[in-house]
Amino acid sequence: MTLIAVSKTVSIELIREAYDAGHRHFGESRVQEALPKIAALPGDIVWHFIGKLQSNKARRAAEAVHVLHTLENERQLIEIAKAHRTVEGFIEVNLAREPQKSGVLSENLDALIAKVADYPQVLLRGLMTVGPYEATPDEKRVLFRALKGLAREELGLVALSMGMSADYEIAIQEGSTHVRVGSAIFGDRA
Numbered sequence: 001m002t003l004i005a006v007s008k009t010v011s012i013e014l015i016r017e018a019y020d021a022g023h024r025h026f027g028e029s030r031v032q033e034a035l036p037k038i039a040a041l042p043g044d045i046v047w048h049f050i051g052k053l054q055s056n057k058a059r060r061a062a063e064a065v066h067v068l069h070t071l072e073n074e075r076q077l078i079e080i081a082k083a084h085r086t087v088e089g090f091i092e093v094n095l096a097r098e099p100q101k102s103g104v105l106s107e108n109l110d111a112l113i114a115k116v117a118d119y120p121q122v123l124l125r126g127l128m129t130v131g132p133y134e135a136t137p138d139e140k141r142v143l144f145r146a147l148k149g150l151a152r153e154e155l156g157l158v159a160l161s162m163g164m165s166a167d168y169e170i171a172i173q174e175g176s177t178h179v180r181v182g183s184a185i186f187g188d189r190a
């Protein structure tokens with residue numbers, strides 16, 4: 001299981017403290033914020049991009065980070081390919097079908113997976129989801145279990161990026177391989 005310390009809004013100094021304590025996986029959600037941090041911090045950090053990935057920033061993101069957690073359309077893939085670099089990827093799934101939320105609906109997953117296969121620059125590892133903010137623990141468990149079923153049984157994808165500060169315990173119980181934890185590590189964001 002990989003613990004991604006979500007360092008959005010966190011200062012370079014504080015990230016370095018976590019690095020000095022031995023942590024190596026960090027997650028950022030805005031390209032403009034991530035780039036100076038990546039440039040300033042040691043090269044053996046594994047950077048995960050977990051925010052909404054606008055296609056006009058996808059190339060810069062793919063040049064700088066190692067893992068993209070929020071793949072959702074082919075426009076991103078076209079731009080990522082221009083980075084001429086291999087990145088690992090997760091497709092974000094809007095499992096709870098929230099209208100305002102990013103990610104693909106499960107019925108569109110097969111088509112996107114077929115597209116990703118056309119881009120050797122993206123090594124597809126698995127699926128990612130963000131549990132609905134207002135969902136109860138039981139509702140989140142049902143969603144996390146569904147993501148696992150979709151990834152493992154239907155698609156043969158092993159990695160599962162699910163679980164944040166509020167729900168990482170449930171996510172781990174349901175088989176998460178990548179938890180994205182920010183405030184529980186660094187404190188509340190301003």
Ligand SMILES: *Cc1c(COP(=O)(O)O)cnc(C)c1O
Nearest residue numbers: 006029050164165180181182183
């Ligand atoms: C901010 C963020 C996190 C971390 O949230 P916390 O509640 O601080 O743990 C995880 N995943 C995504 C997609 C985020 O945007």
